[in-house]
Amino acid sequence: MTSAPDRLALRADLLDFDADPGWAVPDPATGLVPGVRWRPDHWLLVEDGRIAGVEPAAAFTPDAAVWSVEDRRGRLLMPGFIDTHVHSPQLDVIASYGTELLDWLETYTFPAEMRHADPAVAVAGAELFLDALLAHGTTSAVVFPTVHVSSTEALLAGAHHRGMRLITGKVLMDRHAPEGLRDDVPGAERDSRALIRRWHGTGRLAYAMTVRFAPTSTPEQLAMAGRLMMEVPGLYMQTHVAENRAEVAWVAELFPEARSYLDVYHRAGLLGERAVLAHGIWLDDADRALLADTGAQIAHSPSSNLFLGSGLIGWPELEAAGARVSLASDVGGGTSLSMLRTLADAYKVQALRGVRLTAWKALHGATLGAAEALGLAHEIGALEVGRTADLALWDWAAGPVATHRDARARQLHERVFAWMTLGDERNLAATWIAGRALFRRAPIR
Template sequence: MSQRLALFGDLLDIEVDPGFAAPGDAAGVRYRPDHWLLVEDGRIVGAEPARAGSGPDASWQRVDHAGRLITPGFIDTHVHCPQLDVIASYGTALLEWLNTYTFPAELRYADPLVAASGAERFVDALLAHGTTSAVVFPTVHKGATEALFTSARARGMRLVAGKVLMDRHAPDGLRDDVLQAERDCADLIARWHGNGRLSYAVTVRFAATSTPEQLAMAGRLCREHPGVYMQTHVAENTDEVRWIAELFPEARSYLDVYHRHGLLHERAVLAHGIWLDDTDRALLRDTGAQIAFCPSSNLFLGSGLFDWQAAVDTGYRVSMASDVGGGTSLSMLRTLADAYKVQALRGVKLSAWKALHAATRGAAEALGLAHEMGHLGHGALADLAVWDWAVGPVATHRDAVARRGRAGVSPLTALHERVFAWMTLGDERNLVATYVAGACRHERG
């Protein structure tokens, strides 16, 4: 017998990339207040407006979220599982951050009990922030990767992850070797890639911590296992960029290091991409790779201001990422609010529509998964988040003012004012419930 769930609330998703259009001129915004969202066997099968005396019949489990916002679950395209231990650590830039905080935290994941408890805590924390899918760095340890996959599979989540590759410039206990790492990756791919909603990512920490031999091996894995993803970091920090130039003098740029080793393709997710030039941007476009924009982390570590307008002008894809623990919250709402600030410093106004698209359908499209998630369309899996529009007296007052509207503005502009206030003032405290494939995996209180 099929399982039928009907959720009532204000439905919002962004069907196409609205670009940097003015909020009132944006395309693709789908807002359906006071609607039932119909979910059967974990997939969305329709939506219908509330009408007096009508609604889903008794064969549906009805959940009334009247006056609340229902969106697709967020997709975080770059985040580190073990770095919950070091989130909000003081006073360093990227390279010192790795040595002072990150590497010691990751060393602890050699212990299977630490890895298992850390994975459980991490995936539950994602769900408690309204994030239903993520592209994740575990650690160099094979067992820690398996623990992460196990925890995500138990919750039905779409997760992309893979054993971190590092064979130099890292402490004892965090370095692997090329042959054993290749065997470990091949085994993990065979066991986990395509297991439920799990996908494997060949995971190069960053070019500095892999020898040319290991980078070549990573490229070989991508060629020999079509369909796997690749994730790494690129051009985050100016000191890092200079170091890569010293380590790889034959390469034209930091990004070119990865290209030379066959790591740029349509399933490649590269975090940051702040210090790129026009040739790099064209290479991203031509290979189909995407940049995971990490605004909170870039601000916190003082790395720089990502040029999203240049990405749009060139034509490569950008998704949104928390980059915890350099980022200061798993909340994608807080991440999007920081993205607005970064773009404002660059002289660009980021609408709530474009920000939300990049964290939902845009991310799903960049990952090749829009058939499955990122929107509230027919056939998508019901990965959903239910939100209070406002929490606390200030946000509640601001929401009331936005609902009253301003004279002379269009309905879409008026709606944007309300959604932008929710995005800017909201966080995980606004989250009421999170659903993964129609199953409630987090509920407030």
């Protein structure tokens, strides 16, 4: 772990958001829409891990005796990406062949997660996962470990060591899972309380009651999670909802008293402003209204939805109802930790529905929009004075084809959209957590 300079001055092209750009069509001449904040060739000033100022390079020269200076002009500097749904142990099974959701769990996910009962495997897996996030430009995440305390401890300890903003918690599963992946209500409550006491609010960590999905928790376990949500201030809740049609039908059989899959969680007291529900493809108007009423968000996982053949989310319809949507890689159903690849897939999902997703709307959902949905916009998601300096520095193009395309962009949105569509982790030059460079691609010119 590197130490952070007291004062850091970074020169680059600055891109972030000060509002939701919505679904507005970019201006044909400039490529801009309201909400986009574009500050080419500026200095970003960082003091004690927080953004202290932004100055145009033409009017400001940092004193090298005062500032640690990094002149990266010509590169793109953005807030680090926020991945609102990802599974740390599933790097073991990313890019596995041939199944839909329920078969995927039985064939690939559950066997992989059982290995993380071994503390050594859990620590090695957490270290690999956290370093991989940083090497993909992701600085904050909402993460599923496994049902094992060792997996959760390893992930929380690793994130704390790196100073990362991470939301996670022990997975809850007391039925319809293999031996070795099931807990029980008393044990799950005991383990959750111990983990909350140790980690919730430590450094930049927050604990999440982590319900795998409704079929793998009994009503009693869901009720226990709901009680803890009521009891402990600031807890998050993460789970899956309405990802796959066979899954939705199974939930209806298991919970006949519930109006819908989403209603199962509502009845247990699990929906609220800190609830993060992955997928949300097969929802109806009443579900969308319930999301809006409770403040819960959908973590849209386009790469996973395409790879597993789950379906195409109605993102504009969710927002029109007042629900919040953020972006997520959902590795290992998703095929990359790169949020650029994730956003490119989000464009394809909407294109299949006849909707055109701009680069602005997509990038907002993985930066400021995600921070707002998590209640963390005061800390992350924007290049704003006072925010924590979680940053990612990008090359506009990697390789001859992307470089050729970048040189022919006529306005800013065209350039950013090509970067988003053609780019991935190869474009990443450096990642900072609270002003500390925790990833650098070598060499950096």
